[in-house]
Amino acid sequence: MRPAASPRLPGYVVLGVAAGLAALLLGRPEPAVLAAPFLLAVAGALAAARRPELAVSYRLDRDRALEGEEVELSVLVTNLGPRPVARLEVELVLPRGLSEVFGPRREASGLGAGATRTIVRRVRCRRWGGRLLGGVRLRASDHLGLLKWTREDSRALPVRVFPQPEALHRLVRPAETQAHAGNQVSRLQGEGIEFADIRAFVPGDRVRRINWRASARRGAIQVNAMHPERNADVVLFLDTFSGVQGRTGGTLDMAVRAAAALAEKHLGQRDRVGLIGFGGTLRWLQPGMGDRQLYRLVDALLDTEIVLSYAWKGLEVIPPRTLPPQSLVIALSPLLDDRVTAALLDLCGRGRDLVVVELDPAPFIDPGPRETDRLAFRLWAMEREAMRARFRALGATHLRWRHGQPLDPVLAAAAPLRRGARLAAR
Amino acid sequence: MVATGALALTVAMGAYPALGAGTLARPLLLAGGAAVLLVAAALAGVWRGGMAWAPALLGAEYLASLYLRGSRLDLAAAAYAVGLFAVAELGWLGVEGDRPWPGRALAAAVVAAAGAVTGYLLLTAAALPLPGGAPLTAAGVAAATVAALWLALLLRRAAA
Numbered sequence: 001m002r003p004a005a006s007p008r009l010p011g012y013v014v015l016g017v018a019a020g021l022a023a024l025l026l027g028r029p030e031p032a033v034l035a036a037p038f039l040l041a042v043a044g045a046l047a048a049a050r051r052p053e054l055a056v057s058y059r060l061d062r063d064r065a066l067e068g069e070e071v072e073l074s075v076l077v078t079n080l081g082p083r084p085v086a087r088l089e090v091e092l093v094l095p096r097g098l099s100e101v102f103g104p105r106r107e108a109s110g111l112g113a114g115a116t117r118t119i120v121r122r123v124r125c126r127r128w129g130g131r132l133l134g135g136v137r138l139r140a141s142d143h144l145g146l147l148k149w150t151r152e153d154s155r156a157l158p159v160r161v162f163p164q165p166e167a168l169h170r171l172v173r174p175a176e177t178q179a180h181a182g183n184q185v186s187r188l189q190g191e192g193i194e195f196a197d198i199r200a201f202v203p204g205d206r207v208r209r210i211n212w213r214a215s216a217r218r219g220a221i222q223v224n225a226m227h228p229e230r231n232a233d234v235v236l237f238l239d240t241f242s243g244v245q246g247r248t249g250g251t252l253d254m255a256v257r258a259a260a261a262l263a264e265k266h267l268g269q270r271d272r273v274g275l276i277g278f279g280g281t282l283r284w285l286q287p288g289m290g291d292r293q294l295y296r297l298v299d300a301l302l303d304t305e306i307v308l309s310y311a312w313k314g315l316e317v318i319p320p321r322t323l324p325p326q327s328l329v330i331a332l333s334p335l336l337d338d339r340v341t342a343a344l345l346d347l348c349g350r351g352r353d354l355v356v357v358e359l360d361p362a363p364f365i366d367p368g369p370r371e372t373d374r375l376a377f378r379l380w381a382m383e384r385e386a387m388r389a390r391f392r393a394l395g396a397t398h399l400r401w402r403h404g405q406p407l408d409p410v411l412a413a414a415a416p417l418r419r420g421a422r423l424a425a426r
Numbered sequence: 427m428v429a430t431g432a433l434a435l436t437v438a439m440g441a442y443p444a445l446g447a448g449t450l451a452r453p454l455l456l457a458g459g460a461a462v463l464l465v466a467a468a469l470a471g472v473w474r475g476g477m478a479w480a481p482a483l484l485g486a487e488y489l490a491s492l493y494l495r496g497s498r499l500d501l502a503a504a505a506y507a508v509g510l511f512a513v514a515e516l517g518w519l520g521v522e523g524d525r526p527w528p529g530r531a532l533a534a535a536v537v538a539a540a541g542a543v544t545g546y547l548l549l550t551a552a553a554l555p556l557p558g559g560a561p562l563t564a565a566g567v568a569a570a571t572v573a574a575l576w577l578a579l580l581l582r583r584a585a586a
Contacts, residue, residue, distance in 0.1 A: 003584060008518050011478035013577075019485065020570065029552035030492060030503040034485050036548065037511035037541025039577075044537060046580030086529050110529060143533035144515075145524070147584055 001052055001140065001149035009045070009146045012038040045146035053081040054088075054111075056153045058134040063157065065125045067164040070101055073123050073157075075136055078116040085111040086143040090119050093135035093152070097127035097161065128163035128256055130302050132156035162298055163253075165261035166407040171269070172397070172414045174232035175353040176326035182231025182270035192228035199225050231270045233287050233324045236262060236297075239333030239340045240279025240304055244364040249403060251359040255332040256301050258357065258407055262330060263297045274322055275300055278340060280309030284322045313339055315346050328353045334361040341387060348394035355397040355414060358388070363403045429469045432516035436465045439484050439509050443491035450494050457487040465513070469520045477521050481514045499553055504545030508538045 019035030059074040075092070079085055089108040092100060101122040111117055123133065134156035141148045177186040185194045198214050201221035214222040236259045243252040259275070266273045267289065274287035275297055285293075285300050315323075323329070329347060333340050335358050347354050367377035391398045397418045401410045440458020444451040461483040464476035488510075492500055500506075515534045556562070 006518070006522075007474070007478065008514070011481075012514070014478075015482055015485070018482065022489065026489070026493070028489075028492070028499075029548050030500055031485070031489060033503040033545035033548050034488070034507045034510060036504075036544040037507055037538055038481075038514070039573075040540050040544065041511070041534075041537045043577060043580065044533075046577065046584050049580070049584035086533075087527060108524075108527070143529050144537070145522070145530060 001054070001138070001151040003049075003051065004148045004150060006141075006146050006148060009042060012042050012146075016042065041144055041146065045142050045144050048142060049147050050081065050083050052079065052085045052088075052140040052149055054078065054085070054138060054140070054151070055080055056136060056138070056155070058155070058157050060133065060157045060159065064160050064162065066162050067125055067128050070122045070124050071133070071159060073121050073133060075119045075121070075134070076116055077111065077119070077138065079111045079113055082113055084113050084115075085140045087141045087145070088117070089137075089139040089141075090117075091137040091139070092119075092121055093137055093154075094123065094133070095131050095135075097125070097129055098131055098133060098159075099124050099126055125159070125161040127253070128161050128302060131159045131161060133159045160299070160302055163257045163260045163301065165264055166257050168261050168265050168408050168411065170408065170412055171262070171265055172328065172330065172355050172411055172418070174234065174328035175418075176328075177230035177232050178272070178326065180231045180270070180272075182229060184230055184232045184269065184271070185227045186230040188228065188230075189225045190228035192226040194227040194229070195224060196227045197225040198222050231272065231289075232266075233272045233274070233327035234262070234266045235274045235276060235287065235323055235327050235329045237329050237331040237333070237344075238275065238277045238279075238301075238304060239331070239335075239337065240277050240281070240283075241309070241337035241340055242334065244334060244336070244361040246364040246403065250364065251334040251361055251403075252304065254359045254401065254403060256304055258332055258359075258401070259301055260298055261407065263301075264294060267291075267294050267297075272324075273297060274324075274327075276318060276322055277304055278313070278318070278343060280311075282313065282317055284319060286319075286322055287324060287327070313343070315343050315350075323352075326353070328355065331356045332359060333357075334359045335384070335387060336361060344396070345390065345394065348391065348396045354395075355399065355418075356391055357399045357401055357407075357410065360400050360402045428516055429520035432469065432513060432520050433462065433465055435509065435513050435516060436462050436480065436484070439506070439513055440487065442506070442509075443488045447491055447495065450491075454487055454491055454494075457483055457490070461487070465517050468517060474521050477514075477517045480517065481510050484510055484513065499549065501546075501549055504542045504549060507545050508542050511538050511541060 016035040016039040019031040022031035023029060055078045057076045059076065061072040065071050075090060077088065077090060087108055088111045094100065101124050109117070135152065135154045138151045138153065139148055174184060177184050185192070189196050198211055199222065201210065201223050205223045209223040211222045211224050238255050238259055243250055263273050270289060272287035272289050273293060275285040277283035277300070283300065285296055288296070329352050331344050331354065333344070333356065335341055344354065344356060362381070365377070367374045388398050397414050399410050399414055401407060440455070440461050444454040444458065447454055461480045464480040464483065467473045468477035468480070488506055
């Protein structure tokens with residue numbers, strides 16, 4: 001531990017020395033008498049000074065939590081030295097995104113030789129992400145507080161705070177399905193449950209598919225054609241080039257929460273889900289199914305952050321297997337960076353089934369007090385409206401999601417738009 | 427509460443040397459008032475360093491009152507020293523913003539008591555009709571040097 005003196009210590013020493021000199025110069029004992037308690041305090045503190053030997057360990061009740069949940073952190077401080085510590089202050093150092101629920105941030109009391117003190121704190125996980133929990137500041141002092149020893153212990157325990165997913169009841173239906181069985185009703189005809197059409201019987205059709213009423217009406221055997229249930233490939237495209245942050249959240253928070261919810265819901269429907277983090281650092285996860293893929297996706301989302309980069313990046317940097325053909329691409333972006341806009345327009349141009357969920361940055365931006373500021377803001381808004389029109393014209397489904405609004409109705413609005421979008425594309 | 431106590435005690439300590447000083451009370455009260463202002467400024471967070479100067483100012487005021495009154499030996503000096511120490515401890519406690527804890531109060535009380543006993547011993551020794559001279563002065567200088575060296579040694583060990 002690092003020793004440090006209280007400002008009192010030099011003050012008392014100077015006072016004592018000055019009084020001693022005064023006693024000599026004046027030839028009187030009173031100045032020396034006045035100095036006596038101060039010099040005794042200094043001498044006593046220095047004579048009893050021993051560097052404390054403290055060991056710190058941590059315990060955490062769990063290492064994974066959802067946003068808004070609480071974890072319990074126990075800090076165990078043991079005095080390994082032969083002497084008691086007169087006063088020991090323990091202050092918890094929490095990283096951003098975590099906060100203490102209640103109780104004083106600093107706790108002070110004595111610690112006997114060989115004794116262990118346990119400080120239990122409840123910590124609220126305010127924001128998603130991987131965090132390191134467990135740093136403490138220790139301040140030990142003697143009985144009079146004249147000498148202090150400080151130490152910062154930064155050994156920490158990792159906590160993974162998962163984003164609180166958005167409540168979703170319906171999803172965007174993909175235009176194309178894959179070969180595996182799933183919950184998406186395919187547009188093709190085959191073995192399935194959903195009724196598609198009535199057609200004439202051909203050799204090989206199952207007898208139970210015969211529609212007897214239609215056959216009686218038409219005078220020839222008719223069978224029911226069905227839509228098979230298939231799965232789909234869904235690629236979540238996260239824009240990590242830029243973002244806007246407000247007091248209560250930002251576009252990146254919105255993107256991560258939406259991606260977590262979409263991944264969970266699509267994987268629950270037996271779809272294959274992949275992830276592309278398109279930004280200063282390109283990160284991807286090939287589409288996959290099942291619970292393991294969900295954990296992979298959420299773990300990848302926790303490490304998502306905005307990385308500043310000036311390098312121009314296009315679709316060519318994305319590995320082809322990450323974007324399978326006939327996959328549904330759901331882009332979550334504030335559409336603030338030209339590189340992302342260009343990449344998404346490129347995807348549209350290549351005939352990909354694209355849904356752009358625009359994480360509206362407008363609520364986070366103050367138009368400014370002056371008339372020129374407001375004019376600039378209106379021009380910027382008009383440019384964005386033109387960009388949205390380009391997406392729609394190219395056949396992409398453009399959805400606008402504002403901060404504080406639930407995602408479910410936004411996705412629900414996609415169904416009529418996608419019918420229109422496909423017609424426009426054709 | 428600690429701050430109020432420190433301020434009240436400073437006022438009392440500043441007023442005490444002026445009692446019975448007659449026409450010289452005003453300059454003494456000026457010094458005491460300055461000490462009160464310094465303590466108040468330190469407690470208010472305006473100038474924390476003022477806390478180091480306030481006891482020195484009070485001590486100077488007390489010594490000045492002794493000199494001006496021309497008293498030979500003031501036996502109340504030990505009690506005044508305890509009061510001065512209490513002003514410093516309470517003031518610094520208020521400045522540092524710590525809550526007083528029993529260990530510190532006990533340690534301060536022990537130091538104050540030891541200071542009072544030492545003070546009375548010094549005053550008693552001063553009152554004794556001992557013959558002065560070079561040997562006694564040399565012994566005093568040697569004692570002061572040893573005390574200073576001992577303090578320096580302790581300081582070095584504490585810093586290690």
